[in-house]
Amino acid sequence: MLAGIVVEQVFGSALAVSATYRGATGDAPVRIIRRHGTADFTFDGAPISAGSTIVRVRRADVPNPAEGDRIDFDGTSFLVQGAPRLSAGGLVWDLGCVPFGPDPGTLAPWEDRSCVYETALAPWVEAL
Secondary structure (H helix, E strand, O other), rough: HHHHHHHHHOOOOOOOOEEEEEOOOOOEEEEEEEEEEEEEEOOOOOOEEEEEEEHHHHOOOOOOOOOEEEEEEEEEEEEOOOOOOOOOOOOOEEEEEEEOOOOOOOOOOOHHOOOHHHHHHHHHOOOO
């Protein structure tokens, strides 16, 4: 199966990093690919840009990821948020993730969202 060979080559390359997946069945060492993205949208005429982190992990390494599971890598912890999405070939999971501090569900210091208010929402709020 060519797709399986390609997935193994990509996740074994420098494109992927080592991580620890912490799920309901325990901790597992995995290789992941992290993607950053932004979603640009408007709210009542005000432009808003929201950052997102997508973590890709092989299905062979994590057969059943779930919302609330955790991924630790590069000294940072991420919480899986939302339903995991399986790739068209069924070999790779796309996991939407948010960073968190020692208490899951809280924003980490580097995730201060005050800049979103200052740059995007301030003009809209002041117009009220």
